[in-house]
Amino acid sequence: MKLRILYDNNARNGFKEGWGFSCLIETSEEKILFDTGWNGNILLHNMKIAGVNPEEIDKIVISHSHWDHIGGLNHILNCAKEPEVYIPKSIPVNLKNEIKNYADIIEVSEAQKICENVWTTGELGDKIKEQSLLLKTEKGNIILTGCAHPGIESIIEKSMRFGDVYAVIGGFHDSDIELLNEIPIIVPCHCTEKIEEIKKMSESYKTCFAGYSSNIKDL
Ligand SMILES: [Zn+2]
Numbered sequence: 741m742k743l744r745i746l747y748d749n750n751a752r753n754g755f756k757e758g759w760g761f762s763c764l765i766e767t768s769e770e771k772i773l774f775d776t777g778w779n780g781n782i783l784l785h786n787m788k789i790a791g792v793n794p795e796e797i798d799k800i801v802i803s804h805s806h807w808d809h810i811g812g813l814n815h816i817l818n819c820a821k822e823p824e825v826y827i828p829k830s831i832p833v834n835l836k837n838e839i840k841n842y843a844d845i846i847e848v849s850e851a852q853k854i855c856e857n858v859w860t861t862g863e864l865g866d867k868i869k870e871q872s873l874l875l876k877t878e879k880g881n882i883i884l885t886g887c888a889h890p891g892i893e894s895i896i897e898k899s900m901r902f903g904d905v906y907a908v909i910g911g912f913h914d915s916d917i918e919l920l921n922e923i924p925i926i927v928p929c930h931c932t933e934k935i936e937e938i939k940k941m942s943e944s945y946k947t948c949f950a951g952y953s954s955n956i957k958d959l
């Protein structure tokens with residue numbers, strides 16, 4: 741399994757930056773795009789630099805319906821061939837209907853399997869509901885978050901039902917970060933407000949940027 745950051749507030753190596761987040765998971769069976777950033781042109785540019793063909797995307801998972809996570813969806817749906825789109829059940833009906841015009845949607849409320857070794861946590865949180873992804877690895881589970889509006893600690897606690905957490909990657913927003921002390925690998929991206937504190941408190945910190953890629957086993 742491989743992970744590539746395709747859209748982030750920071751970028752390197754010819755990738756373009758923009759406010760938002762998108763990440764591609766490649767398993768031996770499928771390519772799964774998690775969130776789509778805001779600017780579809782930047783997302784497609786970054787895919788090109790990464791050597792990722794948008795036509796080959798099998799599944800798209802949208803963490804929540806904020807602009808910086810769904811903005812590029814339109815561009816991807818114009819390229820990808822009949823992808824399935826996993827959306828939080830609580831997103832606005834009009835948005836669901838628009839997506840339905842271009843793709844099959846799967847409305848997520850509870851945790852469910854997306855493909856071998858890839859699960860969604862289901863909708864978490866109260867005000868702004870959001871789903872995170874869980875990647876199952878030999879070292880433990882890797883959590884992928886969008887903005888982490890439910891709070892990174894709450895997402896970690898809920899994810900522990902599925903086994904030990906090995907890594908957390910994604911936007912952490914303004915979350916409390918004490919629990920991160922116990923996580924071996926931390927890759928804060930996108931909207932993480934307490935990034936300087938995380939850097940100081942944790943030896944597990946890794947820098948995130950559009951253009952970052954890693955085999956899951958080497959993370
Ligand atoms: Zn958000």
Ligand SMILES: [Zn+2]
Nearest residue numbers: 808886887931
């Ligand atoms: Zn965001």
